[in-house]
Amino acid sequence: MLVVKAASPVGESYSATLFTSAAAIRSLADKVQPLLLERHSTSHPDFFLASVSEKYWKPCAVAVTCNNHVVGIIYAKERLFFGCPTGVVYSDSTLGTNIVAEPVHREHVLNLSVQALLTAGRARALRLVVPFDVFDSQMMSRIAASLDMEMASFQIANHSHMALPSSYNKFLDGLGTHTRRNFRYYRRRFEAAGGYYVGQVSFDRFCAAAWQLQGKSSIRADVNAIKRALKMLSAINEPLLVGLQASSGEWLSVAGGWRENGRATLLFQMNNDREYDRDSVSQVLRSYLIEELISRRTNDLVFWAGTSAPLARYAQNMPALALYLDSRNPSWRLFRMLVSPVVSRLPRRWMEFGHWIIPARR
Numbered sequence: 001m002l003v004v005k006a007a008s009p010v011g012e013s014y015s016a017t018l019f020t021s022a023a024a025i026r027s028l029a030d031k032v033q034p035l036l037l038e039r040h041s042t043s044h045p046d047f048f049l050a051s052v053s054e055k056y057w058k059p060c061a062v063a064v065t066c067n068n069h070v071v072g073i074i075y076a077k078e079r080l081f082f083g084c085p086t087g088v089v090y091s092d093s094t095l096g097t098n099i100v101a102e103p104v105h106r107e108h109v110l111n112l113s114v115q116a117l118l119t120a121g122r123a124r125a126l127r128l129v130v131p132f133d134v135f136d137s138q139m140m141s142r143i144a145a146s147l148d149m150e151m152a153s154f155q156i157a158n159h160s161h162m163a164l165p166s167s168y169n170k171f172l173d174g175l176g177t178h179t180r181r182n183f184r185y186y187r188r189r190f191e192a193a194g195g196y197y198v199g200q201v202s203f204d205r206f207c208a209a210a211w212q213l214q215g216k217s218s219i220r221a222d223v224n225a226i227k228r229a230l231k232m233l234s235a236i237n238e239p240l241l242v243g244l245q246a247s248s249g250e251w252l253s254v255a256g257g258w259r260e261n262g263r264a265t266l267l268f269q270m271n272n273d274r275e276y277d278r279d280s281v282s283q284v285l286r287s288y289l290i291e292e293l294i295s296r297r298t299n300d301l302v303f304w305a306g307t308s309a310p311l312a313r314y315a316q317n318m319p320a321l322a323l324y325l326d327s328r329n330p331s332w333r334l335f336r337m338l339v340s341p342v343v344s345r346l347p348r349r350w351m352e353f354g355h356w357i358i359p360a361r362r
Helices: 022-031 033-037 045-051 103-118 137-146 168-173 177-192 203-216 223-234 281-295 330-339 348-357
Strands: 005-007 014-019 057-066 069-081 084-092 099-101 125-131 149-163 196-198 240-245 251-260 263-271 300-303 316-327
Touching: 014 022, 014 103, 022 033, 022 045, 022 057, 022 069, 033 069, 033 099, 045 057, 045 069, 045 223, 057 084, 057 103, 069 103, 069 348, 084 348, 099 103, 103 125, 103 137, 125 149, 125 348, 137 149, 137 316, 168 177, 168 281, 177 281, 203 223, 203 240, 203 251, 203 263, 223 251, 223 263, 240 281, 251 281, 263 281, 316 330, 330 348
Parallel strands: 084 125, 263 300
Antiparallel strands: 005 014, 014 057, 057 069, 069 084, 069 099, 125 316, 149 300, 149 316, 196 240, 240 251, 251 263
């Protein structure tokens, strides 16, 4: 376990420790249990570790203490290239899952965590995505300057959300004429064929259904992405797992996520839209899910990584600020200069990695 101490800019009472092994990160739950209990299980180390694809990332976390008590954690991960660490560290806190801190300590937690991540000896670059309207970019500029780092920032949108009204009929009334007609038509058609909605699927049945649907989706489903999503859902105390079944019991669609503090997050959905391409099973499942969420007084539905039509027209992007902090090390600067003019012309499989080196400004 690699441990790094960072001096506090506001006094000796704050310190930060960097953890770089899964076992050490998991042990943080015992040290900050009261802090985690106030939040959902998405703040728990187990959820963070489940979200990290071991093929592409190495997990790390910074625990910040004040007067010998842990007051905050920031989760991050280091990009791997063919299994080798690159020194590019990433953390996305847009949805609040990667920063766990009491409000009074939040600024110090972020400040010290960034210093710990950047002074670990290996980090060449830090990529942060933070909520656009609640983040002090000037503070990050000061941190970058104090560590002799270059910084670039730009707005992005990784996720989207849709406000939910007080009733399902009001939701339908807020849709366009064509979309409203489709929501009603395909759901009535599904019910007339004997299909039914399952409002709470056991986790084992959900996993089995997801793998059954993996080869029946018109959109290629990446095996690693499915494994990651199922691991994340397994780390939730009370996951939101729903599905559609045909009259025969065959699974037509499943969707998974969670609810917390009046907000629901939809992480994952699989559909049999090859054999049922004219039945809009994805839309039918979402109609039932939205109706259920509204009945449970859910105010907001978040679509992890965004959503597609038709709901994309009614969802709003969640603006976030991307911060790229880079070492002024001559070899790293030269490497970035070489990558910059060619990154947009790289093959698709390499382009995504290239954008961790040079930002893709969307």
